[in-house]
Amino acid sequence: MRTSLAFRAIVAAGLIALPGMASAQWRAVNRSEVFPISKGVFEVVNRSSSRTQDYWCAAGDYAITQLRTAATQRIYVSVPIGASQFRSGKRGVRFSLTPPPEGPAPDSYSLSVKKVGENLTAASARNYCYDDLFLDF
Structure with a gap:
């Protein structure tokens, strides 16, 4: 049986796109994708x-x-919000469990992912998962 030219083109296009279609290694409770990069470093x-x-x-x-990690473990922004390394056309933030070489950002009262070194404890960060649960009440 001969394979149609259209079928071959679709298969070829799918194979070319495959590397860019990385699947998430894990989904957070808020359905955000998390991609591990190296030990203690990951992109959201x-x-x-x-x-x-x-x-x-x-x-x-x-x-x-x-x-x-322990709830008291600090999580640091290692690469601020920008183009995702894993999802074309999406924005991502790279986090690390160790402070960046320039050190943690000074304490502030703003919640940000725009500066290297911004940090929260794992428990404080995770608490933001529950904000939306109570907005409907």
Whole structure:
């Protein structure tokens, strides 16, 4: 049987696109995707929202649930929000369990993923997962 030219083109296009279609290694409770990069370093990619709380929620959830860190473990922004390394057209934030070489950011009262060194404890970050649960009441 001869394979149609259209079928071959579809298969070829699928094979070419395959490397860029990496699947998430893990999904946080808020459905954000988390991609491990190296030991204690990972990227969070939100599904549609760009709310800062969603990035921190996924980072805290991943650190506690998958990496089994203590609730007091600090999580640091190692690469600020920008183009995702894993999802084309999406934004991501890279987090680390160790402070960046320039050290942690000074304490502030703002919640940010725009500066290297911004940090929260894993428990504080994970608590942002529960904010949306109580908005409907």
